[in-house]
Amino acid sequence: MARRLERTNELLRRMLAEVAKTPSTHAIFVDAGYVYASAGLLVAGTEDRRAFDLDAEGLIDAFIDTARTIFADSRLLRVYWYDGARRRIHTAEQQSIAELPDVKVRLGNLNANNQQKGVDSLIRSDLESLARHRAISDAALVGGDEDLVSAVEAAQGYGARVHLWGIESAEGRNQAEPLLWEVDSQRVFDLDFCRPYITRRPVTTYENEGEPPPSRDEARFVGAQIAATWLAERGAEQMAELLPGRPYLPAGVDQDLLVEAERVLSRSLRGHALLRRALRDGFWQHLQSRF
Numbered sequence: 473m474a475r476r477l478e479r480t481n482e483l484l485r486r487m488l489a490e491v492a493k494t495p496s497t498h499a500i501f502v503d504a505g506y507v508y509a510s511a512g513l514l515v516a517g518t519e520d521r522r523a524f525d526l527d528a529e530g531l532i533d534a535f536i537d538t539a540r541t542i543f544a545d546s547r548l549l550r551v552y553w554y555d556g557a558r559r560r561i562h563t564a565e566q567q568s569i570a571e572l573p574d575v576k577v578r579l580g581n582l583n584a585n586n587q588q589k590g591v592d593s594l595i596r597s598d599l600e601s602l603a604r605h606r607a608i609s610d611a612a613l614v615g616g617d618e619d620l621v622s623a624v625e626a627a628q629g630y631g632a633r634v635h636l637w638g639i640e641s642a643e644g645r646n647q648a649e650p651l652l653w654e655v656d657s658q659r660v661f662d663l664d665f666c667r668p669y670i671t672r673r674p675v676t677t678y679e680n681e682g683e684p685p686p687s688r689d690e691a692r693f694v695g696a697q698i699a700a701t702w703l704a705e706r707g708a709e710q711m712a713e714l715l716p717g718r719p720y721l722p723a724g725v726d727q728d729l730l731v732e733a734e735r736v737l738s739r740s741l742r743g744h745a746l747l748r749r750a751l752r753d754g755f756w757q758h759l760q761s762r763f
Contacts, residue, residue: 496546496609499602500535501595503615504555507531510616510639510646514663515670522731527669528553528569534665535614535637536574542635542659543610551575552598554591558706596623603632612637613655616647624654635659639666686737688750694733695754702728702755703762711759718756729755 508526509519516524532551539548553569553576560579562570570577578598580590595615600623602608611627613620614637624634636655638647640662652658686694702725703711714725721729733751734741741747 496543497549497607498539498543498546498610498612499549499608500539500551500612501599501614502532502535502551502553503591503595503613503617503620504528504553505591506615506617506646507639510641511666511670514640514642515666516672520727522673522727524673525671527671528565529572531666531669532569532572532575534669535612538637538659539612542612546610548574549602549608552595553577554580554594556580556591592617592619592623595620596626599623599632599634600626600630603627603630606631608632610635614638616651618648618650621648621650621654624651628654628656633657637661683739685739685741685744685747688747690737691733691741691747691750692754692757694736695729695751695756696758697736697754698729698732699755699758703759711762714759718760719752721752721755726752 508521511526511531512521512524513519518524532553536548536551539546551574555566555577557563557566557579558581560581562577562579566577566579569575578591578594580594595613599611599613603611603626609632611632611634613624613634616638624636627634633656634654635657636647636651636659638658638660640660714721729751730741730748741751
């Protein structure tokens with residue numbers, strides 16, 4: 473018995489010695505929706521992605537450099553970039569991010585309101601799995617949604633430390649208090665840090681701005697055209713999500729409709745409330761005619 477006990481102790485000593493030699497490992501988990509909204513609002517004054525460009529590669533490199541400083545004796549596993557896409561099909565921008573070294577793009581879905589669905593569950597799944605398998609000792613989480621609390625708790629339950637990184641808020645807070653309470657440490661990136669990676673897009677001007685505006689019938693027809701394209705791309709399921717809100721469109725869909733109509737008409741419809749109403753009427757009439 474004494475011989476067996478000594479052998480067991482020797483094996484434990486060897487195992488602990490090997491563990492001591494193994495470098496710590498960290499990973500960075502980025503909620504892209506949070507980054508776009510908070511950094512866009514801070515630097516460009518808007519959360520609308522179409523109003524600015526984000527240098528994702530430069531920002532990811534900055535996150536990696538920050539992690540190297542904080543986790544000096546640790547190696548990077550990879551950066552996880554979580555975003556939403558229609559039918560989980562990569563956009564051109566998401567494809568370019570996915571091609572970056574040490575970056576893994578994970579996609580949730582986008583609903584009819586341009587809201588991300590499934591991103592929080594992806595973050596939780598990855599955080600919990602990596603922590604459970606001792607693949608990481610530290611996780612830097614860039615986000616602010618209260619739904620991430622369960623992801624933090626799951627990772628901590630397996631011994632990983634979770635560090636919450638955020639973007640400075642123009643006013644108030646852009647991270648949920650329950651999330652702030654659960655993490656092991658916090659860090660906020662300020663305006664000077666974010667400014668190099670956000671570029672506001674120029675406002676579109678049209679050559680025929682001085683000409684008479686289109687008629688309400690023209691606007692209604694363009695709305696119907698856009699609805700046909702919208703329906704073909706998104707299908708009946710997302711159409712069903714819109715119907716309960718008629719005659720109102722979700723803000724994201726309404727903005728997409730306006731931008732596309734201005735492109736088709738080659739003129740701005742800002743300041744033309746009656747034409748925008750006709751545009752929405754045409755959009756709704758076409759959708760309802762198909763159901």
